Amino acid sequence: MPATVIVGAQWGDEGKGKIVDLLAQDSDLVCRYQGGPNAGHTIVVDGETYKIRAIPSGIITGVASAIGAGCVVDPEVLITELDELEARGHETAGLVHVSGNAHLIMPWHVALDGARERRLGRLQIGTTRRGIGPAYADRATRIGIRVQDLLDPKILREKIDLAASEKNIWLERVYGIDPFDVVDVTDRTLAHAERLAPYVEDTSLLVDRALRDGRRVLFEGAQGTLLDLDHGTYPFVTSSSPIAAGAAVSFGIGPQRIDDVVGVAKAYVTRVGEGPFPSEIPGPAQEQVRELGKEFGTVTGRERRCGWLDLVALRFAVRVNGISSLALTKLDVLSEFEELPVCVRYRLPDGGETDDFPANQSDFHHCAPVFETLPGWREHLTGPTLPPAAAGYVSFVAGALGVPVTLVGTGAARDAVLTLSA
Numbered sequence: 001m002p003a004t005v006i007v008g009a010q011w012g013d014e015g016k017g018k019i020v021d022l023l024a025q026d027s028d029l030v031c032r033y034q035g036g037p038n039a040g041h042t043i044v045v046d047g048e049t050y051k052i053r054a055i056p057s058g059i060i061t062g063v064a065s066a067i068g069a070g071c072v073v074d075p076e077v078l079i080t081e082l083d084e085l086e087a088r089g090h091e092t093a094g095l096v097h098v099s100g101n102a103h104l105i106m107p108w109h110v111a112l113d114g115a116r117e118r119r120l121g122r123l124q125i126g127t128t129r130r131g132i133g134p135a136y137a138d139r140a141t142r143i144g145i146r147v148q149d150l151l152d153p154k155i156l157r158e159k160i161d162l163a164a165s166e167k168n169i170w171l172e173r174v175y176g177i178d179p180f181d182v183v184d185v186t187d188r189t190l191a192h193a194e195r196l197a198p199y200v201e202d203t204s205l206l207v208d209r210a211l212r213d214g215r216r217v218l219f220e221g222a223q224g225t226l227l228d229l230d231h232g233t234y235p236f237v238t239s240s241s242p243i244a245a246g247a248a249v250s251f252g253i254g255p256q257r258i259d260d261v262v263g264v265a266k267a268y269v270t271r272v273g274e275g276p277f278p279s280e281i282p283g284p285a286q287e288q289v290r291e292l293g294k295e296f297g298t299v300t301g302r303e304r305r306c307g308w309l310d311l312v313a314l315r316f317a318v319r320v321n322g323i324s325s326l327a328l329t330k331l332d333v334l335s336e337f338e339e340l341p342v343c344v345r346y347r348l349p350d351g352g353e354t355d356d357f358p359a360n361q362s363d364f365h366h367c368a369p370v371f372e373t374l375p376g377w378r379e380h381l382t383g384p385t386l387p388p389a390a391a392g393y394v395s396f397v398a399g400a401l402g403v404p405v406t407l408v409g410t411g412a413a414r415d416a417v418l419t420l421s422a
Contacts, residue, residue, distance in 0.1 A: 002216040002259055005244040008224030009263035009317035011271035012242075013297070013304060015329035015409055016264045017043050020057040020220045022407070022417055023262075028215035030058025030065045031207060033250035034240040035222030036072040036105060036135070038128040045414050048088075054078045055096055056220055059085060062095070066203045069101035070240060070250030072135040073147055075192035077105075082195075098196065099203040100148030106160075106189075108167035108180055109134040115175040128297075136239035138163065147200055150193035160186050204252030211257055219247035219258075225317040226271075233364065236275030244321040263323035263403070265314055267331040267393070270295050270304040278369045279307035279343040293333040294412075308371065310343040311400045316357035318401050326401065328394060329409035332381045332416075340393065341371040344400065381410035386418065394420070 004023065008014045021043045024030050037053040043060055044050075054077055056065035067073065082092050109131030117129060138144040143166070145159045161182060168179035210217050223242040226232045231243060240246065248255045268289060271277055281289060286306045289295070295304035317323065334340055345353045346367040358364040374396060377389035386394065386408070398405045408418045 002214065003211060003219065003253075003257055004217070004260040004262060005219040005221070005247045005258055005321075006262050006264060007221050007244045007317075007321050007323070008227075008242055009265040009314055009321070009323065009326070010224045010269050010310075011226045012222070012224040012238075013270050013272065013295075014224060014264040014266050015327075016220060016222075017052060017057045018329065018409065018414070018417070019262065019264050019327045019407065020218065021045070021060055021414060023218055024058035024061045024063045026216065027058065027063055027218040029207065029210050030056040030063050030218045030220060031068055031203070031247070031251060032056040032066070032071055033068045033219050033221055033247040034070040034242055035238065036130065036132045037074050037077040038130040038132045038222075038238070043414065044412050052081070054081050055085070055092075058218065058220075059090060059092065059095065062091065064095050064097070066097040066201075066206055066251075067099060067102060068203055068247075068250035069099040069252065070246055071099070071102045072105050072132060072139075072240075073098065073102050074105040074131065075150075075189065075196060079192060079195050082199075093198065096199050097201040097203055097206055098147055098199045100146065100151075100200050102147045103135055103139045103144040104147060104149075104189075105131040105135045106145060106163065106167075107185060108164065108171065109138070111171055111177055111180075112167065112175075115171070115177060119175065133239040147196070150189070150196055151200060153190060153193070156189060156193070157186055160189065207251045207253055211253070219251070221246060225321060226313060228320075231320050233275050234361070236273060244323075260325070261321050261323050262325050262327055262407075263314075263317055263321060264327045264329060265309075265317070266293075266329050267309060267334055267409075268293075269307045269310050269313070271307075272297060272302055272304050276365045277305055277307055278312075278346060278364075278367055279310040279341075279371075281306050281308060285337075288336070289333060292336060293330055308341045308343060308369075309397070310369070311397070312343060312346050312355065312357055314397075315355070315401055318403055323403055325406045326398070326403050327407035327409070328397060328405050331386075331390060331394070331408050332410045334393075335377060335380060335390075337376045338378065340374045340376050342374055342396070343369040344372045345370040384418070386410075 114129040171177040289306040349366045377387040
């Protein structure tokens with residue numbers, strides 16, 4: 001059963017898009033299983049940069065791509081992305097498939113997301129304010145509007161009326177924001193329906209048939225393990241399940257049909273927004289890593305916080321995802337440093353140390369990193385093999401995690417990836 005899940009093993013932004021693009025070249029179907037346009041994948045092909053937000057990264061390679069039921073879809077963003085790809089010569093008709101069970105991000109979701117963050121002030125989560133959380137909340141309370149509702153104007157109007165009547169009260173009375181005009185929202189959504197209708201499909205059946213036919217299916221997640229709603233650093237998390245198990249749930253297949261899980265991690269670590277970050281780099285070295293790695297959000301442009309590689313968190317990601325191999329990206333960014341600290345344990349508030357990720361939130365918020373320092377290599381990674389110190393760094397990571405590192409990113413270009421034997 002040739003099904004592979006690509007999962008972020010840190011706080012997102014690990015370079016999953018590049019790895020998906022690489023593996024998509026040997027795949028028949030690429031599937032996005034959670035999240036929405038709050039997460040972007042950057043891919044560089046023949047000197048051209050693509051910033052993909054909604055559609056799976058495989059579309060750049062011309063591979064059939066599916067958006068699963070576990071995703072939330074902003075119709076305006078999706079249509080813009082379809083138009084941009086077609087303008088750049090990429091076919092989308094017959095290649096892009098959107099689950100009818102995925103939920104829509106409506107205009108009030110975006111408004112509520114921003115209003116709630118502003119109201120929280122210094123306690124804000126640090127969301128991208130793209131309406132993701134409010135859309136997932138409506139899904140859970142069963143007043144969400146689904147992609148398939150676009151195909152039935154009568155049902156669509158009824159659902160917009162129902163949802164807007166509640167959301168407008170919140171916007172007006174709680175946040176002091178002007179309510180949305182129901183007729184205007186309905187007209188705009190119906191216009192989106194006409195454009196998106198040809199792409200709506202039963203993606204669960206699509207994936208099932210592909211697997212039964214022996215075709216190769218690649219599942220890509222957005223964000224990363226530590227942003228998982230259930231297993232991440234709550235409340236500083238996303239509103240869906242980026243872990244590998246989310247792929248089976250989103251596409252309605254049994255978990256036993258997942259054959260391989262490839263974890264993607266940077267050779268250091270970054271996170272966006274608020275929340276604890278044990279291995280965060282103090283002082284000017286953080287700015288140096290940020291500039292070398294171009295650590296600014298694909299969608300938001302926000303600066304990413306940068307830290308030295310955290311093996312405690314990575315070990316946790318290996319456990320909760322069942323990671324069978326690791327892709328280590330952006331190793332080239334570390335080439336400027338004489339020495340490279342790596343977090344190997346946490347020191348807990350009571351003075352004890354642990355190799356395992358703390359289950360208690362308070363322990364994690366107050367733990368301190370215990371570093372082991374490895375030698376740097378101070379040379380560019382341009383050859384077919386790694387310099388000894390760089391190879392030693394990769395070997396150290398693999399040994400500490402008990403998982404082989406099979407792919408190493410050595411630059412931004414599509415082909416700047418070394419394949420290592422398991």
